Amino acid sequence: MQLPDPPLLSAAQAYLFAGDPRQADAVLDRVLAADPRHIGALLLKGEAHGQIGDSRAATAFYQAALDTAARTPNVPQGLQGALQRAREAISGFASRYEEELRGRLEQEGIRGAAMSPRIAEALDILTGRKQVFVQQPQSFYFPGLPQNQFYEREAFDWVPALEAQSEVIRAELEGVLAEEDGFRPYVESEPGRPPKANAMLGDPRWGALYLWRGGEPVARQAERCPRTMAALEAAPIPRIAGRSPMALFSRLKPGMHIPAHTGFLNTRLICHLPLVVPPGCSLRVGNEVRSWEPGKLLIFDDSIEHEAWNRGEDDRVVLLFEIWRPEISEQDRAALTVMFEYISAYDA
Incomplete structure (x- = not known):
């Protein structure tokens, strides 16, 4: 040179x-x-x-x-x-x-309410204020789905009926807790498998009280929360032997941070019905942060990187469950059900 x-x-x-x-x-x-x-x-x-x-x-x-x-x-x-x-x-x-x-853009009247959320996000990405996050499921990727971080509750016709039961659901939760605290760590080891490389493994500060698990109702909790179980019937929850429905009360203790992670599938959305929400709690999905509001569902794609905080002084509790992605046809849902049931049986 x-x-x-x-x-x-x-x-x-x-x-x-x-x-x-x-x-x-x-x-x-x-x-x-x-x-x-x-x-x-x-x-x-x-x-x-x-x-x-x-x-x-x-x-x-x-x-x-x-x-x-x-x-x-x-x-x-x-x-x-x-x-x-x-x-x-x-x-x-x-x-x-x-x-x-x-x-x-302002010269053309494109600002504030006149700017769509997608244009606003695209502008933030272009100027480096936000980064791009995409679906990165750990186990199964279904192609051709939109990259939406949050879904607006108004887009689902079953949401109002479920939200209307919020106080009833919270009362059933309080009744259960009055008898015993049945929460267990959300992240647990699986029998016959190596321990998960997860900082939250076995940590009770992120707790779960299951109503449905592995496609089966948890009898003791289901019996004590009949109206919660009935309210969930309105949602398009997958019915997959050995896997789904999955529904639980999710508790996050004060001061806790759930580290950034992605879920296992992109064929579902995760729903949070907030029941107990102290100030200082928030959820980030991709490049957007939202706060829980009691009685108002948060619906998001958990195959996109997400994390949660409880910076408050009391427990945060939500009813957590999964639904089918609305973009997946009935025909594809049927095929996915067969696939997932085989995978669950094989893993067992």
Whole structure:
């Protein structure tokens, strides 16, 4: 590799100092022709294009310098200040770009309520305010489904009837707890299997009190919560031998954080009916954070990365159950049921 001529770098700096970025740019082309990974030349190219007014090109050269520096051992200490200025310049260009883009949308009346949630999210992703999250189920992926993090409760005709039973369901829960605390850790080891690599394994602070488990009602709890069991009949819960229905009271103790994770399937949605919700509780699914409101269902795709917090001072309890994804046809649901029943029997 031909080494760059040091006087060329000095000449480029002189042109920049004199306010002649185009001459500097031409000189720097010669340096980069000899060494395309010359960090100093890339930084000066960024500065030259910044003076010219081409922020996109300036960003590209600054970023190339930063990427090259990240891969280069023992970057000279004298370049650290210039690298930091490059980061600041990129941030400044990005802020101006976002400001101008949002201003252009506002000129067309596209802001606030006039901006759809999907446009707002796309804009946040474009400008780096949010990142993209997609379905990443641990065990089974069904193709062709939309990447929706949350589903709005108003889209489901069975929701009002279930929400109307919230106080009754909470009363049945309180009746059960008055007799005994039957919660067990939500994450447990499986007999005959290696321990799960899960930080929440065996931790009772994230607890479960099952009504349905593995496709069978848990007799003791089902008998004590008959109206809860009846209310669940309205939901499109999968009926899969050995697997579903699955329904439980999920309790999160104060101060607890359920780490980010993904579920096993993308053929279902998880539903939370909030029953006891102290202040400071929230759920993140993908790039969106929502809070539980008593009596109002939260419906989300748990195959997308999600996590939950209870920053309050009391327990948070929700009724948790699963439903079929609404986009999956009856024909495909029938085929999936056969597949999952075989998988469950095989695993057993």
